[in-house]
Amino acid sequence: MFSLVRSMWLIFLHMFHKRETYQYPEQKAPLPARWRGRIALTRDPDGGERCVGCYLCAAACPVDCISLQSTEDESGRRYPEFFRINFSRCIFCGFCEEACPTYAIQLLPDFEMAEYSRQQLVYEKEDLLINSQGKYPGYNYYKIAGMAIQGKDKGDAKNEEPPVDVKSLLP
């Protein structure tokens, strides 16, 4: 019986405690840096697209909300012809970010993407591309990978040995 009265008193005192509420639209909640929010396509340090259209994100996506078509430009670099994410399906699991071999697709700490119509939630490539390197500044896939493109032959990449003629190694 006494404990009931005591708990009533303690709860009454809560009236004078600090509020836990964030008054949301005016006062934003602090989001952690790794918050999985809006998906974006990042760019490399030179401003080019990082995405190479490998389809790994689309394959990893558990709700099949990513669709893209890869193509190649005249310099031999692959890029997505279109890249479409249906955010009305997306569950923000971050598997696409994990699957991406070139750090192109990244989830940002931003969740304010409400729309009045579902069609508005389908983001095209120009909506997804941002002018930023995201979480991996300085990373440039074509500068590191051993793939030959125009202006950069095999063996020219960073930390890459020149190619070996395997036939010369025959005994």
Added chain:
Amino acid sequence: MTNFWWIIGGVLFALLNTAAGLIWVERRMLALWQDRYGPNRAGPFGLLVVLADTLKLFFKEDWIPPFADKIVFVFAPAVVMLSVLMSFVVMPFGPHIIVADLNIGLLFFLAMSSLGVYSVVLGGWASNNKYALLGAMRGASQMISYEVFMGLALMGVVVLSGSFNLREIVEAQRTIWFIVPQFLGFLIFLVAGVAETHRLPFDIPEAESELVAGFHSEYSGMKFGMFFIGEYLGITLISGMLVTLYFGGWLGPAFLPPVIWFAIKTFCFILLFILFRASMPRPRYDQLMEYGWKVLFPLSILNLLVTAAIKLWLNT
């Protein structure tokens, strides 16, 4: 005669507005006690949430389940409103602000609050739903058994004041409020009152964590709204009765009008009811009955006998 209609209109206006305002008060106070803000967006201090809630209730689909007993289903929510509003008839809000100055006012109040049981029972029965029926059964037994010692606890006040007339009971408290000589009776009436309005912690007829929503599971729209408003009116009624019977009703220092004193005291008790809700766990059903019959019932009889004995002893 015109004065009479003014009183009825005024009381109805004040009561229905209080009941609606309590939506806001309760949500705001619960939030305060849970370190939140509560509704604070619509209008000043979120007061317009009342309007929003009411509009929502009005425009919701008013659905009667095909398996329900239709006439009784529609009738049940009206009973709770009617019985609670009728109880206010005998409540003295001020020296002359009383709708009907009955000489059996207290008995009338008890009778009307007993009729409130019908809304729970009929509502649960007519819903033709397991959970609703379980809730109605619990509600019936809870309210009927708590009715017993609610009445018995009040008899102490009747013995002291020598009248069933609520106006005279208030007048009898000019020297001392009955909370002092009748403290035990006050506690019993408070507990019984909470059980009578089936508010938390004694909300086992609706017990949303076990019985969906108990006796009003099947209700929607304004029919649910009637139960809702009936519950808030019930809180106001019990708070008003506590004030009238134990805290001197409209009596108070003369710098405020009597009606304001009554309103302030009643509001304090309404807040206490909300604090109960914020802090207490719900007892098990059998615990509630056991507590009622084995503890409160003997205590209320003891209270009555001792009060009567002292009264007799002082008179001789």
